[in-house]
Amino acid sequence: MSLENTINEAIKTAMRAKDKVALDSLRAVKSQILLLKTEARGAEVSAEQEIAILQRMVKQRKDSSEQFTAQGRNDLAEVEEAQMKIIEQFLPKQLSAQELEAEMKNIIAETGAESIKDLGKVMGVASKSLTGKSDGKSISEMAKKLLS
CATH class of the missing domain: 1.10.10.410 (Arc Repressor Mutant, subunit A)
Incomplete structure (x- = not known):
């Protein structure tokens, strides 16, 4: 199953569970995948490109979380960290x-x-x-x- 299909199934599950953080995170991933497909103009999107998108999104959330924590905005940092954990679920197992x-x-x-x-x-x-x-x-x- 492609990453896009996996994300779509996860979105449905998050909708049923009424999990707003997961839903927001997954929709952001889907948006980035669709943007990549649009830029590719019909060409197949490789697994490496999908992984790169996920890694970029995790890094963005990590950076945002660090900035929010430095500014004393722990409420916003927690949201970013929760989204980061959801996105990381779709990445391959990280090496120790x-x-x-x-x-x-x-x-x-x-x-x-x-x-x-x-x-x-x-x-x-x-x-x-x-x-x-x-x-x-x-x-x-x-x-x-x-x-x-």
Whole structure:
């Protein structure tokens, strides 16, 4: 089942449960998917593109939550965090720190990277192979740690 169909089913479930936060979150995801389809002009939307949309939306909510918390608006931060958790349900299982480190060591060995100078080469491969499994910031931090 495609992500769009999964989201549509989740919207129906949220409507029946009268879960406003879930409904708002899911409608936002559906909106972004439809926007991507419109921009693609009838071309198929890949799973990687759908994952990228979800990751972007999670990151936006995380950033908003941090800003609201810094401003003392915990009520708004809680809404953003709740929406973030709902959207994360549709992402692939995220790698733990240990799993990410093991994957990054494999990628470093594959690319033959030896120092921080090879960071770009490692990040190129890691970004493609770990799409959806970890965010770019975590991948970058782990690559820098292992190459230093």
